[in-house]
Amino acid sequence: MRILVCVKRVPAPGSRINITPDALNVDTSHLGFTTSPHEECAVEEATQIVEEHGGSVTVLTVGPPEAEEQLRYAASVGGSDFVLVINDSGEDWDPQQTSNAILEAIADLEAADGEYDLILFGNESADAGGYQIGIKVAVALGRPAVNGIKGIDVNDGALTARREVDIGYEVYTVPTPAVLGVKEGINLPRYPTMKGRLASKKAEINKRESSALPGPQQKIRLHQPEETVTETQILGDGSDAAVKIVDLLDELGVL
Amino acid sequence: MSGVYVVVEHDQSCFAPASREALSAARNLGETLQEPVVATLIGEHIPEFAALCEEYGVVEGVNLNDPKILDYGPELWGQALAELLVLRNPRVVLTVGTDRGNEVLAQASARTGVPFVANCIDVNHDGVWNMTRLQWGGSLLEDSAVDSPTIFLTYAHHSMDDAPAPAPKNAVIDTIDLDLDPILARTMVQDRVTLTEGTTLSTAAVVVSGGRGVGSAEGFASLEELAELLSGKVGCSRAVTNNGWRSHADQVGQTGTRIAPEIYIACGISGAIQHWVGAMASKNILAINTDPEANMVTKAGYAVLGDLHEVIPAVISEIRHRRGIDS
Numbered sequence: 001m002r003i004l005v006c007v008k009r010v011p012a013p014g015s016r017i018n019i020t021p022d023a024l025n026v027d028t029s030h031l032g033f034t035t036s037p038h039e040e041c042a043v044e045e046a047t048q049i050v051e052e053h054g055g056s057v058t059v060l061t062v063g064p065p066e067a068e069e070q071l072r073y074a075a076s077v078g079g080s081d082f083v084l085v086i087n088d089s090g091e092d093w094d095p096q097q098t099s100n101a102i103l104e105a106i107a108d109l110e111a112a113d114g115e116y117d118l119i120l121f122g123n124e125s126a127d128a129g130g131y132q133i134g135i136k137v138a139v140a141l142g143r144p145a146v147n148g149i150k151g152i153d154v155n156d157g158a159l160t161a162r163r164e165v166d167i168g169y170e171v172y173t174v175p176t177p178a179v180l181g182v183k184e185g186i187n188l189p190r191y192p193t194m195k196g197r198l199a200s201k202k203a204e205i206n207k208r209e210s211s212a213l214p215g216p217q218q219k220i221r222l223h224q225p226e227e228t229v230t231e232t233q234i235l236g237d238g239s240d241a242a243v244k245i246v247d248l249l250d251e252l253g254v255l
Numbered sequence: 256m257s258g259v260y261v262v263v264e265h266d267q268s269c270f271a272p273a274s275r276e277a278l279s280a281a282r283n284l285g286e287t288l289q290e291p292v293v294a295t296l297i298g299e300h301i302p303e304f305a306a307l308c309e310e311y312g313v314v315e316g317v318n319l320n321d322p323k324i325l326d327y328g329p330e331l332w333g334q335a336l337a338e339l340l341v342l343r344n345p346r347v348v349l350t351v352g353t354d355r356g357n358e359v360l361a362q363a364s365a366r367t368g369v370p371f372v373a374n375c376i377d378v379n380h381d382g383v384w385n386m387t388r389l390q391w392g393g394s395l396l397e398d399s400a401v402d403s404p405t406i407f408l409t410y411a412h413h414s415m416d417d418a419p420a421p422a423p424k425n426a427v428i429d430t431i432d433l434d435l436d437p438i439l440a441r442t443m444v445q446d447r448v449t450l451t452e453g454t455t456l457s458t459a460a461v462v463v464s465g466g467r468g469v470g471s472a473e474g475f476a477s478l479e480e481l482a483e484l485l486s487g488k489v490g491c492s493r494a495v496t497n498n499g500w501r502s503h504a505d506q507v508g509q510t511g512t513r514i515a516p517e518i519y520i521a522c523g524i525s526g527a528i529q530h531w532v533g534a535m536a537s538k539n540i541l542a543i544n545t546d547p548e549a550n551m552v553t554k555a556g557y558a559v560l561g562d563l564h565e566v567i568p569a570v571i572s573e574i575r576h577r578r579g580i581d582s
């Protein structure tokens with residue numbers, strides 16, 4: 001199986017997401033960065049499929065030059081080829097520009113080395129959460145797409161994909177080449193091994209530009225949701241608080 | 256170009272609760288834009304459709320039907336909306352941002368080139384579309400402007416009140432027969448598997464949740480016991496699932512489950528924003544933490560400062576004592 005995984009570099013905020021003074025971006029001056037969680041699982045899933053069935057895992061991101069960090073991380077946990085489509089505007093592109101940039105790269109990569117049997121996306125990106133880039137790519141390629149996937153089995157020429165619903169799951173049988181959007185929980189991503197870390201330093205990153213144009217959606221500003229400030233009532237210290245805790249449970253009618 | 260078309264979500268002819276939110280939101284937007292609202296049903300006709308429309312003051316409906324639509328299928332449903340765009344030239348197509356809602360509108364957008372904006376909480380139009388939408392699963396808001404005659408959008412799930420408003424007259428439902436490309440049936444639901452019945456993490460009245468502070472998989476034994484005594488469920492943070500201490504099905508937060516219990520007991524959880532956003536709908540929160548500065552402690556209504564491995568067993572024996580159970 002030839003698999004492509006599209007991942008996004010996102011900041012990893014702690015107790016609060018701070019915003020830059022121009023209100024256009026998350027203030028990342030004190031933050032680390034990570035791979036958006038659903039996509040971290042997509043990389044793991046692709047790696048497991050290739051370990052079992054053979055093939056290759058190409059990891060692609062559209063982002064600033066620093067997004068090389070997320071591709072190298074992917075290299076340390078299983079990817080084989082790495083593509084960075086550079087956006088050095090300092091801001092995320094809108095969904096149309098991002099999906100067109102990904103499509104441009106796919107066209108070149110497939111022309112050179114053949115079609116991907118499977119393209120994996122996250123269900124949604126952790127920050128923007130536009131819920132559409134994978135689907136836009138799939139429709140432009142004329143390939144089937146299903147989101148919300150929490151399990152993939154590979155059979156001859158088809159994939160069985162399980163989609164989480166409240167009380168269980170739905171089963172889809174999708175012919176390849178296919179596009180799936182996965183959710184965290186589909187697997188437990190491995191941690192990099194020492195060997196993986198060394199390999200990731202040597203991994204070659206295919207950097208490319210994009211000629212995709214902006215779409216009609218424009219970000220005006222970011223702002224904080226309204227917060228209800230609560231006065232915290234301290235019920236006590238350590239085990240001495242047990243009586244008060246049980247009183248509270250009783251009061252709330254859950255005892 | 257006219258009309259606010261609202262997709263009424265259903266699963267095998269059973270209306271999704273979110274469809275009521277969608278109808279309420281559509282009625283509000285229709286009033287703002289001075290546009291008629293048209294309820295849109297995809298698939299085989301459902302006898303109760305007209306009555307549902309009337310309950311929400313909507314007197315016009317369309318049923319987009321094709322015998323190939325035997326079940327939910329993102330490509331079939333998305334293409335049905337793409338054809339609606341050509342046949343009816345709507346100004347807005349909207350629904351609620353459930354998994355299916357966001358997926359179907361993204362499909363329709365990809366097939367038509369009409370922009371799609373997911374998880375809005377406020378929408379209006381003054382030459383361009385202005386919307387406030389959720390980022391980071393609701394931890395942050397974005398104001399966006401879209402310059403386009405037609406727009407596809409979803410309202411964030413649970414952001415709109417379910418507000419019935421009986422219609423003055425009977426709803427008229429038009430049927431539109433489609434002939435969709437049969438290849439699109441490749442992504443239709445093939446089978447369903449039921450795993451749980453009864454209470455789930457998202458519906459539990461009590462959630463006892465543990466974070467990195469629990470220290471190990473075994474450390475969850477006392478949380479399990481407390482949850483059981485209270486007929487609740489055990490939850491956890493992402494630090495816990497990443498360590499392999501518990502299954503992801505228990506994770507609360509942006510990339511886990513959103514909960515809304517009567518009381519959330521958060522033990523050894525710092526309260527990172529991505530965790531908080533999954534827990535903030537809880538009616539009461541009790542944080543048990545050694546750190547008085549932890550975000551979970553400062554945001555909770557109730558807190559106990561201390562080691563969870565001392566506090567939880569003490570709570571368990573107090574409950575047993577009051578119930579007259581020997582421990």
Ligand SMILES: Cc1cc2nc3c(=O)[nH]c(=O)nc-3n(C[C@H](O)[C@H](O)[C@H](O)COP(=O)(O)OP(=O)(O)OC[C@H]3O[C@@H](n4cnc5c(N)ncnc54)[C@H](O)[C@@H]3O)c2cc1C
Nearest residue numbers: 126466467468492493494508509510523525529530545563
């Ligand atoms: C895009 C993205 C999405 C994410 N989604 C989620 C999500 O869905 N859910 C989620 O939970 N996280 C999520 N995270 C991770 C999140 O940012 C935090 O890393 C995580 O929630 C931390 O888990 P924690 O509170 O258990 O651990 P920590 O932050 O390490 O906190 C441990 C706490 O335990 C306390 N403690 C230690 N020992 C004891 C003791 N003996 N008794 C009492 N208290 C003790 C400490 O004081 C501390 O407050 C996400 C992150 C990103 C970047």
Ligand SMILES: Nc1ncnc2c1ncn2[C@@H]1O[C@H](COP(=O)(O)O)[C@@H](O)[C@H]1O
Nearest residue numbers: 006062121122124125129130131132133
């Ligand atoms: N900048 C990007 N580079 C590569 N893939 C991306 C990028 N942005 C989004 N994606 C992929 O598209 C999915 C959906 O993103 P979104 O439409 O923003 O919710 C994500 O889970 C990623 O897999």
